[in-house]
Every structure is written in C-alpha cells, then in structure tokens.
Amino acid sequence: MLYLGTSGWPSEGDWAGLSPRQRRRRYFERFNSIELTQTYRRVPDWDVVGRWRAYAPRGFVYSWVAPRYLTYRPGGAERRGLRRFLRRHKRLGRARGGVRFAVPTGTDPAAFGEWLALLAELELPGDYAFEVEEKLGELLEPYGWTAVNRPGAWQYTLDRPPLPNLPGYAYFSSLAAALRHQREVTAERG
Template structure:
C-alpha cells in the first residue's frame, strides 16, 4: 500500500529551524520541503486561488513523483455552498492544470454550518473530470447518511477521514478505492502534537481498510511549532511498506 504523507501547507515561519535550515530564504522552502516529503496539501488555494503560472512554477520546483493535493476555493464550498459549481470547478481545474503529473486529489472541505444536501454534492462532483480524484470533508453531522455515502461511492469520491483531538470526527467509510486522511489537532505534549498511540491507531485503520494496491493520502494540519512536521515523519515510518516502498 502506498501511503503518501505530508503536511497541510509548507510556508510557516515557525518551521524555520525545524524543517528549514535557519537562514534559508522562504523562496526556497518548497524545494527543501520536497526533499523531506513526497506530497503536500495546498491549503492556501482555499483563501485565494493561485494563478496558473504559479502552479506551473511549483511543478518545475518539485521533483518527479511529488504530489500536490489542492484544497478547493471557499468560493465554491463556503460562498456558493456547492450551488452553481460548474464555473468555480472549471476555474480551479484550469488554474491547477499546469501542475501536470504533480496534481493530486482535490479536497472539498465543507463549512460546519452546511447541512447535508446529497443532490448538490452529486452535481458538484459531476463537474470534475473523471481523471481527478476528489475527497470530501463534511463537518455537519447531518451528512452521515446512506444517501450521502451512495453519492460518494457512485462518483468515486473519498470521504475524508478527519481527526481532531486524536479522535475520528467523521465516519470511517471507505467510499473509493483510494483514501484521504486529515489530522487537525492531537492531544500529546507539546500541543498540538499527536502521540505514538494515536498515530499507530490511525495507521492500523488505514491498513485494515484499504487493500495492498490502494493509495492513501494523509496530511497533518497541526502546524504550530512544527508539530505537523514531526507527526508526518513519524506517521510515514508507521505506514511504510516492509520493504521501505
């Protein structure tokens, strides 16, 4: 099983001296990040969609095999609330297209106040090219229904497994032949790190859920103090194949 482990973003000033050598210019942080991890979740696209030229530059600055997951714009998920999705989805895919083979899954993180709307979700997922993997992270409990699960399965979209305070905050549904996991906040010291027991539990869940040929993407969003860096490194070791692959 290929478990791709990284962090949600890479441009955090307090990572200087943790992931980035002291004095390393911020303009070179992506290259340094890519020497340490094989994937990253681009979460700043949620706030402002980068230009196509920026995506093209990121492709040239990362090595072959590097994967960049893209968090969809809040215009689609929080302003439009999945309504009228065709134009924002088209714009997102046009901007991200220059990533080429570096483009990984697209994440739709829904607002916590958005109640379940299986029809709107289905219409939104239908706008994405079939070749693009889409993960969905609902945050209102009304989404945990058979109808919603059916939409995800039918569209081949992954329910994003989310953790907060070292506990799952989503059902552990397998809705696609690939997976997506996000770690928001652990309970270990120093906060907001995850402890080894919590990480081992998540590694076991992944292994128990997906077959050996599956791909799973896991990102740590607990960035303060470099917690995400330390946890991502630990989780990569826990989920590595026995042969190191």
C-alpha cells in the same frame, strides 16, 4: 501508493530559519506530497501553478484544498468558479494530487446532490475527497468519490498514523507528527 506529507508548508523547529527555497528542497527530500492550504483562500494564478509544477521532483504531487467561495449549491457562478479552480489544478500535470472539498456543516442534501452532478458534468477527473457530515457521505458513492478519514483510501489531514498498505493521501497538521510517522515506518521496514 500512499502520498504522505504535511498540510501546508512547514516552518516550525529548525525549518523556521530556512529560506522558502531551502525549506522546499528539504521538504522534497523527505516527502512525496504536500497539501497546499493557500488554495482555500485564493485560486493560484497560472504562472504560480506552472512554477509549482516545475519545482516538483519526479513522483511528487501537490494536493489542494477547494476554495472557500464554493457554496455546494448548483448554479452558473458556482460552475464557473469550480471550473476555474479545477482547470488550474489540472495544469499541475504529473504533479497533480488530490482535492479536498470541505463541505460546510448544515449543507442541504438535495442541493449537494445536484452540486455533485454539476462537478461530474465538468468532466475534469481527479482524486476528489470530501469532508462531509455522515448523512451526505452516501451521495458520493455513485461517483466513486469518498469522504475523508472514513474507511477507504482517503486519509486526509490526520495526526494519527495512516492505515498500512492503503493507497491515497495522508497529511499531518504538524511537521513533527509527519517526521515521527516516517521514522516509525522506516524502523518497521528496518
């Protein structure tokens, strides 16, 4: 199954004047997923995660962006921060989508390899995808994780149509692009 939506809650066009509740209701009618970008700035409180879970209609999932404080180097503080973030994500239950890790350019391959081992040791399974430089991509393979927007099932944050018949997650940066894609798919299925 392809989970399709936008990266962040849309507030453009005729959606701009809607209340958050109206915007959410309209969004749930049109899409089966969203990438919550606010998780990059702050790990949400338990009660916020609980509300998101309660709001989600059947079959809807929330994907998250990993927090900016991650260093992608192993260590005690990194382990605690990563565990805290992923446990909150796990609380979404049936509404849990993927997690996109935006690994900074210039990350040391050896440290990143050790960090991936730390992530695996946490035993908090999930759909994980990584925005990484090409040289780091091969380090993901032993864990079954993949780099985004490369051949495979992860098509994160894009403004072009996702590949047909490929499962995973596709998020558009604009509402207009996501709606245009939906119209095209509907017309093709006609």
